[in-house]
Amino acid sequence: MRFDFVEPLVFALLSLGVIVGGAAVVLIDRITAAALFMAFTFLCMAGMFVLLGAETIAAFQVLIYVGAITVLILYGVMFTKYGDRPYALFFQRQTPLAVVFVASVGVPVALFSFTFTSGTPPRGGGDLPSLATSVFTDFAFPFEVASVLLLAAMVGAIVLTKREERKETLR
Amino acid sequence: MPTGPFGLDPILWAPLRLVIAVVLALFLVLNGALLQIYLERKIQAVIQDRLGPYHVGPFGLLQTFADAIKLIAKEDVRARLTDTYFFLAAPALVFCPMLASWVVLPFASDIVGADLNIGLLYLTTLGSMTVLGIVIAGWASNNKYSLMGGLRSAGQLISYEVPQILALVSVVLVVGSLSMVDITRSQSGPLVNVLVLPFSFLVYFIAALAETNRTPFDLPEAESELVAGYLTEYSGMRWGTLLALSEYGNVTVVCSIMATLWFGGWQGPGVDAFPLIGVVWFTLKVYGFILIMMWIRATLPRLRIDQLMSFCWKGLIPAALVNILVVAVLALAFPNTKVPIAIASWLLVAAFVAGIPLVQRRRLASLRARTRAAATPVRAAS
Numbered sequence: 028m029r030f031d032f033v034e035p036l037v038f039a040l041l042s043l044g045v046i047v048g049g050a051a052v053v054l055i056d057r058i059t060a061a062a063l064f065m066a067f068t069f070l071c072m073a074g075m076f077v078l079l080g081a082e083t084i085a086a087f088q089v090l091i092y093v094g095a096i097t098v099l100i101l102y103g104v105m106f107t108k109y110g111d112r113p114y115a116l117f118f119q120r121q122t123p124l125a126v127v128f129v130a131s132v133g134v135p136v137a138l139f140s141f142t143f144t145s146g147t148p149p150r151g152g153g154d155l156p157s158l159a160t161s162v163f164t165d166f167a168f169p170f171e172v173a174s175v176l177l178l179a180a181m182v183g184a185i186v187l188t189k190r191e192e193r194k195e196t197l198r
Numbered sequence: 199m200p201t202g203p204f205g206l207d208p209i210l211w212a213p214l215r216l217v218i219a220v221v222l223a224l225f226l227v228l229n230g231a232l233l234q235i236y237l238e239r240k241i242q243a244v245i246q247d248r249l250g251p252y253h254v255g256p257f258g259l260l261q262t263f264a265d266a267i268k269l270i271a272k273e274d275v276r277a278r279l280t281d282t283y284f285f286l287a288a289p290a291l292v293f294c295p296m297l298a299s300w301v302v303l304p305f306a307s308d309i310v311g312a313d314l315n316i317g318l319l320y321l322t323t324l325g326s327m328t329v330l331g332i333v334i335a336g337w338a339s340n341n342k343y344s345l346m347g348g349l350r351s352a353g354q355l356i357s358y359e360v361p362q363i364l365a366l367v368s369v370v371l372v373v374g375s376l377s378m379v380d381i382t383r384s385q386s387g388p389l390v391n392v393l394v395l396p397f398s399f400l401v402y403f404i405a406a407l408a409e410t411n412r413t414p415f416d417l418p419e420a421e422s423e424l425v426a427g428y429l430t431e432y433s434g435m436r437w438g439t440l441l442a443l444s445e446y447g448n449v450t451v452v453c454s455i456m457a458t459l460w461f462g463g464w465q466g467p468g469v470d471a472f473p474l475i476g477v478v479w480f481t482l483k484v485y486g487f488i489l490i491m492m493w494i495r496a497t498l499p500r501l502r503i504d505q506l507m508s509f510c511w512k513g514l515i516p517a518a519l520v521n522i523l524v525v526a527v528l529a530l531a532f533p534n535t536k537v538p539i540a541i542a543s544w545l546l547v548a549a550f551v552a553g554i555p556l557v558q559r560r561r562l563a564s565l566r567a568r569t570r571a572a573a574t575p576v577r578a579a580s
Binding site: 059060063066082083087089090093094097098099102104105106155 | 319322324326329334345348349352
């Protein structure tokens with residue numbers, strides 16, 4: 028007996044976690060619980076990256092999405108202070124429309140995923156040296172474009188909040 | 199049939215190894231917390247000219263054991279309006295990442311749970327997960343003091359994570375590895391990294407104080423303003439897990455990172471002959487940093503939240519970025535020697551220290567101007 032059964036088992040558990048967590052984020056009507064389920068989904072995604080041999084990407088996934096983005100969302104929820112009462116969002120009341128939209132995206136995705144074939148990817152593709160080399164050589168231009176875009180977004184956010192402040196002082 | 203260590207079947211050995219590692223880490227965390235609470239009380243007592251605990255056992259050594267038994271035996275009190283699931287989950291969410299980060303700490307050359315090749319990244323990742331538990335604890339308590347503590351903690355921990363990681367990057371640039379074992383092995387002589395990169399150590403030490411909620415950055419649980427911050431509604435062993443175990447465990451992890459990255463980890467005299475002595479050196483170095491943190495706690499007053507934020511974003515982060523820039527340029531320009539990096543880094547330390555009085559003088563001037571401006575209308579009215 029070998030450990031061959033462990034990897035599919037872990038994969039099954041993780042995909043179950045991703046699907047259940049993702050569904051809970053959309054369906055649950057308490058926004059703090061939804062944020063926590065999002066963190067759970069991200070953690071399961073990180074586990075998938077580890078299974079693929081891309082530990083670096085898994086670490087960044089947890090560092091950025093669980094450690095920073097989920098906390099920022101919770102931070103925002105706490106500042107809006109509407110309490111923790113159940114709160115149905117607009118898309119949670121439009122079931123027929125939602126079914127149509129989900130089917131229009133879901134059916135092609137399902138068809139694609141069942142017909143998809145590919146060779147096994149090379150091991151260690153998400154390893155740190157290969158990741159760094161590809162980011163700074165082959166993908167240097169998209170990487171720089173993305174960082175300039177993020178910088179512009181950050182400056183824009185700062186400018187917007189500054190303008191709000193001035194209006195309030197004028198009032 | 200393949201055999202693993204001790205002639206065991208690998209299928210048996212894999213889970214057994216896991217159990218041993220977790221039990222060992224738990225043992226170290228629990229006892230380390232007991233010891234550190236005792237040290238904290240005794241050192242503060244000495245600094246404040248008191249006796250500290252001395253009734254239970256010789257020199258009061260058993261005081262914290264008695265406290266731990268009391269905490270475990272305490273009734274589990276939970277206010278009715280707290281958010282049940284989140285309230286129960288928060289201590290676990292804080293505790294688990296801390297426990298998991300003990301896996302990659304290198305206690306001696308072969309005594310390490312897992313030599314991950316991204317060990318340092320793994321540690322920072324787990325450090326960032328602690329915030330989530332603290333924010334949830336503050337939210338679930340349904341209490342404005344807890345919420346304030348949780349919000350402060352979220353802001354503080356996210357802000358100070360940035361200089362912390364930036365300070366680690368410069369060490370990685372010089373050593374060329376993210377593995378804790380490789381970083382330790384690179385400092386085998388007396389030339390430890392702190393002599394080469396003192397500035398990144400300074401930045402990391404300040405950021406680590408904030409990351410572990412130690413004074414002067416203990417705003418999330420500021421006793422004199424927020425009751426106990428996010429800990430207000432917790433009692434018994436939930437409080438013990440959140441505060442005693444997680445906080446002191448995190449302090450130990452952070453101090454181990456400092457000992458490994460800048461002070462050579464387990465390396466020391468006699469290690470080559472007897473590898474087990476490495477554990478002693480590692481422990482001594484880690485507890486040295488813990489003692490310095492306790493000394494700071496007994497000495498410095500707490501910062502205000504705006505001072506805390508502006509110090510991080512206007513002081514530490516630019517300093518850490520300049521440090522990375524200088525180290526990266528010099529490492530590229532002189533790939534064979536560390537001397538230029540060391541000179542530049544010591545110059546940065548000197549500039550940082552020399553800058554403090556200037557900043558303080560400007561701040562004092564602005565404070566005086568504000569006092570004068572506030573005093574003038576009163577005089578005019580009277």
